[in-house]
Structures are given as structure tokens and as C-alpha cells.
Amino acid sequence: MPVPGPSPRQPSLPSPAARPGDRVPGPAAAPGALAGACGSGTPVPTAASAPPLVPGPPVQGAGAALARLLRGPSGLGTAGLSLVRRAEPAAPAEPAAAGTAIPGLYHHPVPEPDPVRVEEVSRRIKAWAVEEVELYPPDWEDQFDGFSLGRYMVACHPDAPGVDHLMIATRLMAAENALDDCYCEDHGGSPVGLGGRLLLAHTALDPLHTTAEYQPQWERSLHADAPRRAYRSAMGYFVREATPAQADRYRHDMARLHLGYLAEAAWSETDHVPEVWEYLAMRQFNNFRPCPTITDTVGGYELPADLQARPEVQRVIALAGNATTIVNDLYSYTKELAGPGLHLNLPVVIAEREGLPVRDAYLKAVEVHNDLMHAFETEAAGAAAALPVPSLLRFLRGVAAWVDGNHYWHQTNTYRYSLPDFW
Numbered sequence: 008m009p010v011p012g013p014s015p016r017q018p019s020l021p022s023p024a025a026r027p028g029d030r031v032p033g034p035a036a037a038p039g040a041l042a043g044a045c046g047s048g049t050p051v052p053t054a055a056s057a058p059p060l061v062p063g064p065p066v067q068g069a070g071a072a073l074a075r076l077l078r079g080p081s082g083l084g085t086a087g088l089s090l091v092r093r094a095e096p097a098a099p100a101e102p103a104a105a106g107t108a109i110p111g112l113y114h115h116p117v118p119e120p121d122p123v124r125v126e127e128v129s130r131r132i133k134a135w136a137v138e139e140v141e142l143y144p145p146d147w148e149d150q151f152d153g154f155s156l157g158r159y160m161v162a163c164h165p166d167a168p169g170v171d172h173l174m175i176a177t178r179l180m181a182a183e184n185a186l187d188d189c190y191c192e193d194h195g196g197s198p199v200g201l202g203g204r205l206l207l208a209h210t211a212l213d214p215l216h217t218t219a220e221y222q223p224q225w226e227r228s229l230h231a232d233a234p235r236r237a238y239r240s241a242m243g244y245f246v247r248e249a250t251p252a253q254a255d256r257y258r259h260d261m262a263r264l265h266l267g268y269l270a271e272a273a274w275s276e277t278d279h280v281p282e283v284w285e286y287l288a289m290r291q292f293n294n295f296r297p298c299p300t301i302t303d304t305v306g307g308y309e310l311p312a313d314l315q316a317r318p319e320v321q322r323v324i325a326l327a328g329n330a331t332t333i334v335n336d337l338y339s340y341t342k343e344l345a346g347p348g349l350h351l352n353l354p355v356v357i358a359e360r361e362g363l364p365v366r367d368a369y370l371k372a373v374e375v376h377n378d379l380m381h382a383f384e385t386e387a388a389g390a391a392a393a394l395p396v397p398s399l400l401r402f403l404r405g406v407a408a409w410v411d412g413n414h415y416w417h418q419t420n421t422y423r424y425s426l427p428d429f430w
């Protein structure tokens with residue numbers, strides 16, 4: 008969502024594109040993100056019921072017992088649900104949609120998301136955005152449509168029982184991106200004062216408990232801008248479906264996300280380019296994690312809190328979040344290069360801190376992603392074997408499906424992303 012003019016968030020270090028001898032793509036200015044009016048609206052909630060998990064065909068590449076544990080559902084949109092390592096790439100399911108996968112990127116193609124669900128989620132999310140929360144002004148409609156929220160969430164949640172459940176994830180995804188755009192990025196965002204804005208928006212997820220005198224002021228504040236309206240409304244729908252433990256898990260993951268935004272902003276204010284491992288630590292927080300970790304709520308079941316909190320499950324979640332987020336760094340590389348200043352992403356940080364030409368840095372970032380993906384799959388298979396509890400197995404399959412759907416969305420969102428010319 009680059010807009011003309013300098014952003015106070017961007018440090019003024021030279022672009023890696025300036026390195027002599029490097030061939031760097033020159034994409035047209037990438038289209039904008041899901042953007043918010045960042046200015047003034049109101050909300051309300053729904054429900055639905057849980058589905059059975061359909062048994063699927065046997066998987067290959069693991070012992071029989073493990074294979075049985077990891078067996079995923081069958082049917083449209085479920086191909087990504089197996090936790091067993093698959094050959095790369097899994098050619099037969101390559102999507103027909105536009106967009107080229109990054110060469111050498113370890114990923115699992117998914118079938119086209121169910122078009123009927125996509126259409127209905129797209130219709131409902133636009134109605135919510137326009138009528139319930141005034142998420143964006145009319146002239147940003149193309150950017151909202153180009154984000155393809157419906158396709159994204161249907162691809163990521165193939166085991167959702169229906170559209171009501173998909174809407175839980177889709178509203179949150181819209182809200183999360185509106186806040187990022189309006190508070191952090193180029194739609195009015197800035198590192199200056201970000202902490203205060205984030206904290207007040209966080210109270211739309213994790214309510215203020217105060218005295219009668221101050222309560223009305225706080226309640227009014229939740230309608231003051233698009234991110235807060237969206238957070239408040241999306242969270243309202245979510246908590247109606249979620250158990251208290253699931254809602255608390257989401258609040259915790261959003262606090263992690265906000266902490267990551269703050270670290271990124273702090274480095275930007277001082278033009279600091281972190282070391283690669285430091286960048287990866289920041290990006291573990293400024294991360295898609297809040298999205299795959301609601302897969303059980305969206306699926307209409309619950310992974311119990313004591314299982315979710317186990318270290319081996321936490322490691323699986325973190326690795327999945329990190330792999331999905333580095334996918335963003337890779338697919339959004341040219342968009343971020345075209346913006347003002349230096350936008351940190353993994354290829355840029357590797358180039359800066361390890362002195363590599365941009366192409367080599369990009370290819371190294373692909374390898375970092377692939378290592379994260381392999382670690383995720385190995386650890387997920389290990390957790391499934393050690394804890395063969397049905398809710399955990401389904402959760403792990405749901406996270407794997409989210410990883411695959413997220414890759415699919417990035418690959419096919421040619422409105423938003425384009426690849427560098429490195430191959």
C-alpha cells in the first residue's frame with residue numbers, strides 16, 4: 008500500500024537495489040492494502056455449529072501408526088491438511104489461479120477454494136466493512152476488493168463448518184490489516200505515538216475495567232477510528248463463538264503482535280537495521296500467528312488450553328507463524344522495495360547485515376523459509392505422535408492448512424504482489 012511521499016516510519020538507508028551489479032526488479036507501484044478510513048460507525052454478532060472431521064485416505068511417508076494419526080480429511084479444500092512430509096512440489100494440485108510460486112520455495116499447493124464460499128464470504132465481509140464498521144472510504148473500494156479476503160480465508164480454513172464460522176476469521180483478518188495500515192503503515196501510520204494508539208486499540212480486544220465515571224469515555228473511544236471499530240466488532244463476533252480460553256489465547260497472540268509492531272517502529276525511529284536473528288525475533292511477534300491459532304474456533308471445536316500451552320505445541324505454532332510470515336516477506340519484497348525508504352523484510356536485512364547482493368540475499372531468505380517449514384512439519388508430526396488426542400490432531404492439521412492457504416493467497420494475489428526478476 009505504498010503512497011507517495013516520505014513516511015516517518017521509513018529510515019533513510021540506501022535501498023539494496025542501489026548495489027552495483029545487482030539486478031533488481033522494477034515493479035510498478037504495488038496496489039494498496041486493505042486500507043481503512045482510519046477515521047469514524049458501529050457493530051453486532053452470529054452463530055453456527057461444529058462439523059464432524061471426515062476421515063481421509065491413508066498417507067505415505069510415515070510409519071503406519073503415525074500415518075493414521077496424521078490422516079487428514081478428504082474432499083474439496085482438504086489436501087493441505089496432512090501433516091506428513093510431501094514431495095516438493097505436490098504438482099497435481101497446483102492452483103489454476105494466476106500467480107507464480109517463488110522458485111525453490113517449499114510449499115504445498117492447495118485446490119482452488121470453494122467458489123461458492125468465496126463469493127458469500129466476500130459479499131458478507133464487504134457488507135460488514137461498509138455498513139457495520141465504516142472500514143474504508145468509497146474510493147478505496149478497489150484496494151479492499153483486491154485484497155481478496157474471502158479467497159484468503161476460505162483457502163486457509165477448509166474445515167470450517169460453514170460461512171458463519173469463516174466470517175469469524177475474515178472479520179478479524181480485515182481488522183488486523185486495517186490497524187496495520189492505519190497505525191503502522193502508509194495510511195496515516197507512524198512509529199511516533201504508536202504505543203499509545205496500540206494500547207488503546209488493544210482494549211477493544213481486552214476490555215478496560217474501570218470506574219463508572221470513566222467507562223463511557225472508554226466505550227466511546229472504541230468508535231473513534233476504523234481500527235478500533237473493526238477490532239471491537241470482529242472481537243464481539245469472535246467471543247460469541249469462542250470459549251473463554253480461546254478468547255484469551257487470541258488476546259495473548261494479539262498482544263504479541265502489538266509488541267512486534269512496537270519493536271519494528273522503535274527500530275524505524277532510529278534507522279536501526281537489526282541483525283538477521285534480531286529481525287527474525289521481531290518478525291516472530293509481528294507475525295500471522297493470531298490467524299492460524301484460531302483454527303479450532305473457526306472449525307467449531309476447541310483445542311483445550313492445557314494442550315495448547317504445551318511447549319511442543321507452542322513450538323509448532325511458532326514455527327508455523329514464522330514460516331507464513333517469511334512467505335509474506337518474500338512475496339511482498341518488490342512491493343516494499345517500491346515504497347519510500349527502507350522497508351525491513353528478511354531479504355533486505357540479510358543483504359544489509361550479511362553484505363550479500365540482493366539476489367543472493369533473497370535466495371538465502373527462501374532457504375530460511377524452507378528450513379522453518381521443514382522444522383514445522385517435523386515438530387508437528389512429533390507432537391501428533393506424542394499426543395494423539397483428536398482435538399490436537401485436528402488443530403495441527405488446521406494449522407498446516409492455514410500455512411498452505413496462506414501461501415496460496417500470497418502466490419495468487421497478483422493485484423498486491425509480484426515476484427522479483429531473479430530467476
Ligand SMILES: CC(C)=CCC/C(C)=C(\C)COP(=O)(O)OP(=O)(O)O
Pocket residue numbers: 008040180183184187264293294295296297298332335336339
Ligand atoms: C493478519 C495479521 C495478524 C497481520 C499481522 C502482521 C502483518 C500485517 C503481516 C504478517 C503482514 O506483513 P506486512 O505488514 O509486511 O504485509 P504486506 O507485505 O504489506 O502485505
Ligand SMILES: [Mg+2]
Pocket residue numbers: 335336339340343352
Ligand atoms: Mg510484507
